[in-house]
Each structure stands twice: as structure tokens, then as C-alpha cells.
Amino acid sequence: MIRSMTGYGIAENTHLSKKITVEIKTLNSKQLDLILKLPNELRFAELELRNRIGAKLLRGKIDAVISITDTALDQANQINEDVVAAYLHQIEAISEKHGIPASPDLAGLVFRMPGIFNVQEQSYDEAFLAQIQATLDQAVEMVDAFRIQEGQTLKKDLLHRVDLILDLLGQVEPLEKGRHETIKQRLLKNLSELVAKGQFEENRFEAELIYYLEKLDITEEKVRLRQHCNYFVESCDEDQAGKKLGFISQEMGREINTLGSKANEANIQRIVVMMKDELEKIKEQLCNIL
Numbered sequence: 001m002i003r004s005m006t007g008y009g010i011a012e013n014t015h016l017s018k019k020i021t022v023e024i025k026t027l028n029s030k031q032l033d034l035i036l037k038l039p040n041e042l043r044f045a046e047l048e049l050r051n052r053i054g055a056k057l058l059r060g061k062i063d064a065v066i067s068i069t070d071t072a073l074d075q076a077n078q079i080n081e082d083v084v085a086a087y088l089h090q091i092e093a094i095s096e097k098h099g100i101p102a103s104p105d106l107a108g109l110v111f112r113m114p115g116i117f118n119v120q121e122q123s124y125d126e127a128f129l130a131q132i133q134a135t136l137d138q139a140v141e142m143v144d145a146f147r148i149q150e151g152q153t154l155k156k157d158l159l160h161r162v163d164l165i166l167d168l169l170g171q172v173e174p175l176e177k178g179r180h181e182t183i184k185q186r187l188l189k190n191l192s193e194l195v196a197k198g199q200f201e202e203n204r205f206e207a208e209l210i211y212y213l214e215k216l217d218i219t220e221e222k223v224r225l226r227q228h229c230n231y232f233v234e235s236c237d238e239d240q241a242g243k244k245l246g247f248i249s250q251e252m253g254r255e256i257n258t259l260g261s262k263a264n265e266a267n268i269q270r271i272v273v274m275m276k277d278e279l280e281k282i283k284e285q286l287c288n289i290l
Helices: 040-057 081-098 106-110 126-197 202-216 219-235 242-263 266-286
Strands: 007-015 018-027 032-037 060-070
Touching: 007 126, 018 126, 032 040, 040 060, 040 126, 060 126, 081 106, 126 219, 126 242, 126 266, 219 242, 242 266
Parallel strands: 032 060
Antiparallel strands: 007 018, 018 060
């Protein structure tokens, strides 16, 4: 199943008075590029949390943020009144001693001082950590679901582009009869000129004719291109197919290029240009497929 590398997920849970929020955003990247932001108190579990994200999302540029807030206001950070009073006393004493005018925003000055707030130390027991992991897993599942949904849209577009290439390939075949006749008339004209000049050597002519016909024959390229297109369609149902589809598209491009160089016919070359245009659109989409 095709998955896009673009995704988004956010999950929230509570544990006692703690609110746990996990937000994950993903974009395309050639490998796993994970940036994880979390509270300092959770650094001890960072490796395990990273592994949980990477095991499921596999590849892409991933920004994950884990935040924890206290929902109980009476248990949140509290102002230390003794420290505030001490700061006020010192400020008043210094102002009086040195004749410094009182600040119009004395409260703002005091509350920028260190040690004003009593910060409760966070405790992360096994139950709390398990809830964090569960919330992370929920966010990851949401991202994966988002990626699958986006992947189906990408798949639909890719298959449409491949169908267009096959349709264009079908338009080449009716033009081949006229192409063969043009080449035949050109050879006959050149042959007549050589015979008239007495420069005709039958053995050499036959050898060069065989070489010329083989060089201009596009049957093999058409067969291979059709096979690559069919293989591309089959591979769209595989997991983690992005890189494989990229390899197949390269082979498709090789056959299209050879077809164009051998065509030696204006209408076929115009069709080849249209094929290349569709293939470039396919390659652009493949950059965002897991």
C-alpha cells in the first residue's frame, strides 16, 4: 500500500493532574530525519520514544513535540511570597540609600527576579511513562492514517500518468508504417544514386542495411516500456514501494529516451516528448512516497 511521507497527527491524554500532548508533523526525506522536542525530565526516555516513532513511520522529515502541563492550578507553580518580600525590602532600601526614584513598574521588576516561583519537580513513574507512550502511539497512528489517505491520492495520480504513457505508446504504432515507408524510399533513392555512379557494392550494402534497420527498429523499446509500465502498476500495491517505483521509473525513462533517439520521425518524437512530460510528473510525485 502506497503511503505519502506527508502526515500530521495530534493526541492528548491525562494522567492524574497532568495533561499530555503529542504533536507530529512529517514531510518527505530520503531517510529518517527525526527532531524530537520533549521536557528535560523526559530525556532519560528519549531513545525509547525515538525508536517508537521510527519503527512505525520509517522515513521522512519528522518533527515531534511532547508537552506536559499541570491541569490543577493549586498544584501548579506558586509564587514564593517570602522571596518577593525580600526583593521588595532590598529594592526600597537601595533606592532610599542612593536616592533612586521608585520604579513605576515595581511589580514587573520584582517578578523578573530569579527564585520567585516554587517549581514542583515532575515525577515520572511507570504508569505516567506508559501513558506518555500510549499518547505517542496514538499520534503516530494518526500520522500513519493521514499518510495512507494521502498515498491513495498519489496512487490514483500515478496510475493515471502511467495510463497516459501507455496510450501515447499506442499512438506510436500506427505511425510506424509510414515511418517504415519513408525509410524504405530513402534507402531506394540512395541505392539508385550509388548504382548510377557505379559505386554499389552488394555485400557492403547488405551489411550496412542490416545495421541501419537494426539501429532504427523500436520494437524492443516498445515491449520493454510496456513491461515496465505494467510492473510499475503492480508494484503500487506493495508496502514501502517508493524507492522501487523510483527505480522502475528510471527504466521507463531509459526506454522512452531510446525510443526518441531511434524514432527518426517527427510525429513519433513529439509523442516521446509528451511521454517524458508525464514521466517527470511521476518522478515528482515519487519524491513524496514512502
